[in-house]
Amino acid sequence: MDGSKILTTTNRTKLKTLPKRGDYSTGTIYKILDDAFVCHIGFASEGQTFVLPVAYGRGGNKIYFHGGKGSRLFKTIRTGVEICITVTVIDGLVLAKSAFHHSVNYRSVVIFGKTEELQTAGEKINGLKIIMEHLLPGRWDDTRTPSEKELNATMVLSVNLDEASSKIRTGPPVEEEQDTMLNLWSGVIPIKMKPGKPIPAPGLNEGINVPGYIIDYIKRVETF
């Protein structure tokens, strides 16, 4: 990919198990992040590890997420503690002839770092736009922009993608030599997150059609 670079590994990002599945190029990492929109954020609070799901967007070399100012998660991770952010895309079930070699095809990214809090209204609006356009390109310009009160109630955080790794399992099952002759089906069942038919909100004016960018979004996820 143009402009992709290889991230320097650290003790935290260097894969110890199955290192051949690792990929430290930003091209690969960005692509995986762009194919999902919910990450799992891990952080410690009073000695306890918590993992919570959060919607995010990627813009350049950062990911962005937002939450209410009262949230325990956001109150904790705004304070500069080290966090771990993991994104996993599931691509298929891998069915070998042996139980042992069953697996899952997946692509995951693990990011280490600290959050930065976006401060000005302009920065926050930009961060929120990145998150929404990541979820559904074209949506931002088709919504009522946040009021000052709404912005004040919202925390927007970013994390640099400087210390990250990706791990990928792809392709058919591995088999032991002696299993290849067994009369069992083996292969992959592909899996994909797919959008369905949009459900208009109750009471929506009937004259308002589903916008073109939503139809495009649904079409973009090609059928199997």
Added chain:
Amino acid sequence: MDGSKILTTTNRTKLKTLPKRGDYSTGTIYKILDDAFVCHIGFASEGQTFVLPVAYGRGGNKIYFHGGKGSRLFKTIRTGVEICITVTVIDGLVLAKSAFHHSVNYRSVVIFGKTEELQTAGEKINGLKIIMEHLLPGRWDDTRTPSEKELNATMVLSVNLDEASSKIRTGPPVEEEQDTMLNLWSGVIPIKMKPGKPIPAPGLNEGINVPGYIIDYIKRVETF
């Protein structure tokens, strides 16, 4: 649900943000766990939080997962450290007329506890069967069972579901009163993980058809 009970909340499981979205009944928690097969496990190692994706299966009031004995993750979480296991099912994009009220429909479970390591060959076989049957019902009896060597290389762990909570966002977008008249589309785009057409492994004997339980699995995910 028959036999469902309400779990006692603890300081770790009690929802602080939007507590009305919380559900502590085992019926709801089991259903969410049964609708996914990859969890994110958070743990601390040398003061650093890690979050890694792991396939799991639920059997009764426990979840099970397995890994190689050399894996950093499994070597750490077998030692009785407190871990946090999170499972998230994404059900849809929630598109309000205001940017502020955009959301995601989801169901998540957060579990706290320590692992127990399954010790005997019989216990391990039982745990592995639970994991495989969770991924794809009917598959276990259609595979070559693990050899003693394969079992010895595998660690199987379980965690009790005694300290857990679920959180659910469902339904249409919330709107501010003054936004209801805006000429913008609002509603929900449902999202679902869907299996595609099975891909036979290269070299698979052509006489081996896709088994009925795989066809059933694909059909069970109803179309939108």
